[in-house]
Amino acid sequence: MNKSLSTDLSPAPPAPQRRVLVVDDDNHAVRILSDFLEARGFSAIPAFDGHEALTRFHDDGPFDAIILDVMMPGIDGLEVCRRVKATPSGQLTPVLLLSARSDTRSRVAGLYGGADDYMSKPVDLRELAARVDVLFRTRDRFHEIAARRGEDLDAAITDGLTGAVNGDYLLRRLSEEVSRSDRYSLPLSVLILDLQGLPEPEFDPTESLDTSVDETFAGPAHQLLESVGLAIKGALRNHDLFARLRRSRFAVVLPHTSRRSVQTVVDRLQQSVGLIPGDPSNPESTAAGLSFRVGVAELGPRMDAQTLLARAEPR
DSSP: OOHHHHHHTSOOOOOOOOEEEEEOSOHHHHHHHHHHHHHTTOEEEEEOSHHHHHHHHHHHOOOSEEEEESOOSSSOHHHHHHHHHTSTTGGGSOEEEEESOOSHHHHHHHHHTTOSEEEESSOOHHHHHHHHHHHHHHHHHHHHHHHHHHHHHHHHHBOTTTOOBOHHHHHHHHHHHHHHHHHHTOOEEEEEEEEESOOOOEEOTTSOOOOSSSOOEESHHHHHHHHHHHHHHHHSOTTOEEEEEETTEEEEEEETOOHHHHHHHHHHHHHHHHTOBSSTTOTTSOBOOOEEEEEEEEOOTTOOHHHHHHHTOOO
């Protein structure tokens, strides 16, 4: 048999498992829906009220779809849907609302609240399966379009060395997060990280020295900064924003995070950067001795993005 042909016929790697957030205050309903979805090969992540749903969405995401009961105590399904859709990742996450109310007014309210589909209870599981499949196809198309459009945008806003966004993009996104947090009374915190222990750069004489944040240099400093970027991103959640402001100064935007919860993030970041080896190409080498000098600020009344960043200045 032709070797190249046999290689072409090798099995493709399995597709990643679809993840569905299932939200209902009725434990029995959550169990039925979860068992049904998992029997179809999906991963069902349960939540039993609106608060838990938002926590799981922000901490355990991303999800391929959300099945969300409307009538729940505390934060109801419509409010959960609005808050999810107000986030960048939530805009591309399809939401299917379930409700005991089948009247037109309730359906319209749900769809205007940002839902992508609406079903009345009791739920026909065969119809639910068909609707979820449609939501997946729609999500996949949106992500394909967003990925094509995002390639050029990523190149324009991303620091090629660390993978962080630049300062201009940080200010735009932080302003959006400030507005969203004010609107929904959500906590928002910012970290400023000054990297300490980085060796002086060894400039490449063949390159221009007219640089700003993304300086052109070679040697240990270059390799360590790449490792620092990976360490920071690996210690953050998917929806946190990581920016590089200048050579060894970084900023992190932490949506839905109060100052009381920030220390856990700081400890995780310090631990990650402290483990970076002095020779990144040799994981067995001794640690480089890197650490962060950290400044923290939480959004307060009548603060804008610039003020919040200024309050986070390390002291």
